Amino acid sequence: MDYNSKLSTQIRDLPRSGIRDFFELVIGRSDVISLGVGEPDKPTPWPIREAAIRSLEKGQTSYTSNLGLESLRVAISGYVENQFRVSYDPKKEILVTVGVSEALDIAFRALLNPGDEVIYHExxxxxxxxxxxxxxxVPVVVETREENEFALMAADVEKAITPRTKIIALNFPTNPTGGIMPREELEKIAALAIKHDLIVFTDEIYCELLYDNRQHLSIAxxxxxxxxxxxxxxxxxxxxMTGWRLxxxxxxxxxxxxxxxxxxxxMLCAPIMSQMxxxxxxxxxxxxYEDxxxxxxxxxxxxxxxxNGMGLHCFNPGGAFYVFPEIxxxxxxxxxxxxxxxxxxxVAVVPGTAFGAAGEGFVRCCYATAPELIVxxxxLMEEYVNEVRK
Structure with missing residues (x-):
């Protein structure tokens, strides 16, 4: 049977994740120091795990509302208002999902018609x-550049807008660069969204992880x-809580x-244990998370x-837990x-091209690993750099 002819062309032509392809090379090797996997090196804090254990002991194993537990939505509403200074009605304006990945997927599916364009950054x-x-x-790429610390420039966004543009998608702080958005550029992008009547998706998954006394600003x-x-x-x-998928x-x-x-x-609903x-x-x-x-x-x-000491230029990222040195x-x-x-x-790092063509010439290193392993x-990386330069 010709299985290719049976597959959806949308799926058949999708590339596999460049991150996962690379880490197929790492699987089974116990000698590797990984600076590649983008997740915290510590387990979920004990009180959070204990809450899930208690829910299981109480037999709380049922479905929840499609929107998610109302108590969780109320808590999310309070957290978001405190974190982002924006108020959302927990009964109508909040949806609990199976990770942010599902939220992003269903948001695109709910809003896009065939041929609608989405501007996003690489x-x-x-x-x-x-x-x-x-x-x-239709994905429309706007490249971010190291000289701007990988922030998205509103002038570049404006050049990409067409009559088919429906959505601008933002993710700051960004994976893989750790870049953040200056207020002035975010304000200009907001003005463009209003002027052209566009929807904005803003993925805030790293917003708590900011450094140098920075304060996060959401376009919302x-x-x-x-x-x-x-x-x-x-x-x-x-x-x-990467494995909880919430x-x-x-x-x-x-x-x-x-x-x-x-x-x-x-999906129906996110797992009740994860919601608890x-x-x-x-x-x-x-x-x-503060410690x-x-x-x-x-x-x-x-x-x-x-x-920087070994000659791999790297800007000092303002958020997330990645660096993106130029090689x-x-x-x-x-x-x-x-x-x-x-x-x-x-030593495992991720090629910058896993994150789009604009990543050529860079690699991503995740520093959410033990300090002694980073050193x-x-x-080892310095040894390697010196060897390849000879």
């Missing part, structure tokens, strides 16, 4: 373009933007209703200093550098 997390394509939209906070913004957030990064979307009621229609047929854990996480608030955030800031300082001075491509480093020094990995 380098970026690997799922944006595939999610747009699976919803029959800006005047005239709440009514045209889908705010996406979750528990994976700040609360070290996220949420906040948006005007008509948009949440449309997203809920997709959600109820493909999420409720405890929001009760803990910053106490659940970890401070530790990340110290690790960032170490890894940035070491990378062009070695004469290698991003993939060649990453494969060579893995094969010769047993060891930098020692």
């Amino acid at each position: 380098p970026c997390y690997v799922s944006y373009a595939p999610s747009i394509k699976m919803a029959y939209g 906070e800006l005047p005239g933007m709440k009514e045209r913004t889908v705010l996406l957030h979750g528990f994976s990064k700040a609360f070290a 996220g949420y979307a906040c948006a005007p009621a008509p948009l949440i209703e449309a997203m809920m229609k997709v959600h109820q047929y493909c 854990a999420g409720l405890e996480a929001l009760k803990m608030g910053a106490s659940a 970890m955030r401070q530790s990340y800031e110290q690790r960032r300082n170490v890894i940035v200093s070491r990378l 062009r001075s070695t004469g290698l491509t991003s993939k060649e550098f990453a494969i060579g480093l893995l094969e010769k020094k047993s 060891k990995a930098m020692d």
Whole structure:
């Protein structure tokens, strides 16, 4: 049977995740120091785990409302108002999802018609373009540049807008660069969204992980933007809850209703045990992640200093837990550098091209790993850099 002829062309033509393809090379190797996997190196805080255990002991194993537990939505409403200074009605404007990935997917599916264009920035997390394509939209890439610390420039966005543009998708702080958005550029992008009557998706998954006393600003906070913004957030990064698969979307009621229609047929609801854990996480608030955030800031300082010291230029990222050093001075491509480093020094980083063509010449290093392993990995990387430059 010709299975290719049976597949959806939308799926058949999608590339596999560049991150996962690379880490197929790592599986089964116990000698590798990984600076590649984008998740916290600590387990979920105990009070959050304990809340899930208690829910199981009480036999709380049922479905919940499609929108999610009302108590969790109320807690999300309070958390978002405190974090982003925007108020959402927990009964109509909040949807609990199976991770932010599901929230992003169903938001695209709920809003896009075939041929609608979505402007997004690269380098970026690997799922944006595939999610747009699976919803029959057209991805429109705007590249961010190191000289702007990988912030998205409003002038570049404006050049990309056409009569088919429907959505601008933002993710700041950004995976893989750690870049953040200056207020002035965010305000200009908000003005463009209003002028052209566009919807904005803003993925805020790393917003708690900011450094150097920075304060996060969401585009949803800006005047005239709440009514045209889908705010996406979750528990994976700040609360070290990657495996719990719990996220949420906040948006005007008509948009949440449309997203809920997709959600109820493909997922029904997020697992109740995860939702109970999420409720405890929001009760803990910053106490659940502040020590970890401070530790990340110290690790960032170490890894940035070491990378620049070995001649791999790296800007000091303002958020998330990634650095994106430039490796062009070695004469290698991003993939060649990453494969060579893995094969010769047993250190795993991700080629920048996994995050789009704009990532060529860079690699992503995740510093959410033990400080002593970061030091060891930098020692080995410096050896490798010196060897390839000879």
